[in-house]
Amino acid sequence: MNLKQLSKMLELSQTTVSRALNGYPEVSEETRRRVMDAAKRHGYRPNPSARRLATGKAGMIGYVLPTGAAVDIDPHFVEFLSGLGDYARGHELDLVLSPADAAEEETTYRRVVANKQVDALYISAPRRADRRIALVHQLGIPFIVHGRSEGLDFDYPFIDIDNEGAFHDATRLFVQLGHRRVGLINGDDTQTFAIFRERGVSRALASSGLALEPRHVRSAVMTEENGYRAARSLLETADAPTAIVCSSLHMSLGVVRAVRDLNLSIPGDVSLISHDDVFPWLKPENFPVPLSTTRSSIRAAGARVAERLAARISGLEDGARGEVWPVDLVVRGSIAGARQVV
Amino acid sequence: MNLKQLSKMLELSQTTVSRALNGYPEVSEETRRRVMDAAKRHGYRPNPSARRLATGKAGMIGYVLPTGAAVDIDPHFVEFLSGLGDYARGHELDLVLSPADAAEEETTYRRVVANKQVDALYISAPRRADRRIALVHQLGIPFIVHGRSEGLDFDYPFIDIDNEGAFHDATRLFVQLGHRRVGLINGDDTQTFAIFRERGVSRALASSGLALEPRHVRSAVMTEENGYRAARSLLETADAPTAIVCSSLHMSLGVVRAVRDLNLSIPGDVSLISHDDVFPWLKPENFPVPLSTTRSSIRAAGARVAERLAARISGLEDGARGEVWPVDLVVRGSIAGARQVV
DNA sequence: AGGGCATCTCAAAGCGCTTTGGCTTCTTTC
């Protein structure tokens, strides 16, 4: 059943039927009702390919998925996706994933935009002065950044959590508990979120006259293994930190293992606060010692990104508003006062 | 630059240019070369929306993403996706994710197919007599199932790992080591993979005159927390199993925690073999006691699914061939002989 | 009564591609 048939059936022109269906004002209410009814009764649904060719609108949002033999998609992605889905279903908004490896990323963005495959796209895990943001901004397609990038000479819409604030607060708590040597096990430090987190730790220490020693900082892709390595190398030194802020739960698994391997204990020898993106499959309260965390649901962020993307597509939102979400600091058993205040 | 302009420029008809570009035979080699050159030089790329309207081909593969407030996307998905991406990039094959909650799943499949949004789709995590498979089969769109479903009255193309064989072999090893009470901590037992795994354990026990006691079986969504619960309830009984086969690494994290909480040890009191889908962020060799595993890369499966999907789209593959991949059994420190052979 | 103005409807022109059917021109065959 296509528009032609439907309009013939109604003895109206395609124009009128199309307008009635799409809510244009130049159609009488009666006609509109009649058309709507018939459409519903016959299960008429406009062919998206045709509509798309005519309007240039795709009805989909896009994401260029970084892939590559040496690239692993982060498990955070799956939770973010759950959130996107939460909004997208019920809005008949589909998501197009365009895999691209780093070398062809720009080409892929250009292709996706030039082909009008999607109406809007989002960018995640931005780095400093992220080129993708600049590119997409310049290409003029609606977009939202999940996270932030510094060093760009224009504003752009984003949603991010207060990484700096979170890690600042976590660190301040350590300081209040008497810790003077605080370590940071961070994610990949080319990413903005990691930069902000380090900044938060630094700032909190600084306001108590302390400093974040470079030798107390580690950063790497957030896997259990890297968490283990980082923790070991941090804890095996002479003036090891007595408290650690860690960027992910997966890394924290490694930290816990390292602490145990070194015959130390949490929180007796080392206090630990981890960031928690809220995964269903791994919860900080279920760690051997329940983990204190800075918590922010990445799933909620996904839903919000989808919502704003939809708003931008339909013109309800424009401008470059950035949204920064506060982060909860949840205290559990993994922290204690410093053994001896120096 | 569109076809019209390009053909005008070449002083050829659109027909000829189109044919030259798409490799039809009724174009002279010289003309083809000329066209190809011009196309490349001017960066001409056919508009996919137009092509799509004309041909009905979308150039994308689809996946109906189960979502819902109570539904969490499994982290396995992200690794599978990495695999899909491995193949898809370089083939300019995009993936369309259509989120749908359980109640609307069928509608969504119908919509996706009716709209010709994708040329093929895949289905994962099938259940017994999976209705999605029946639906998609009936709708006549090319598809591949990742996993298998039993109780369907037709054949269909799939790729799956030998879940039964894997868990059979793991269990047989336990039996050979003298274990007589083997427990199973399984994933959601409405899913086929879980059914196969249980079957594998049963069969191995049976061939030694043993039986898989229902009270030694647990099944739930594969999270750390559920692993913990399952292990505790299994190990706190009088005739607790001395060896456990577990369906996922995340669950195994919980098992390890439970064992420790009960002041037991691995492999002293309990031997453990886990299935490992090969996640970059969590590796069995890095468990407190390195975990023996049945190993199969879900990422590789993703790549293979994409490859076969592409083949089916282009008509290189048809029929209902099922592919079953063998699973490695990797022995590490988490298993030992039974303390006392009864 | 007739000009002016809404209001509602329509025919037709795109959107940019593929594909059908037909038309030349050239080669082959007997």
Added chain:
DNA sequence: GAAAGAAGCCAAAGCGCTTTGAGATGCCCT
């Protein structure tokens, strides 16, 4: 040398929608 066939190209008709520009129709006002 005519018939047959092949090779190479083209005009035009879709694909199914949106949107432009214009044409009816009815109503009000002077």
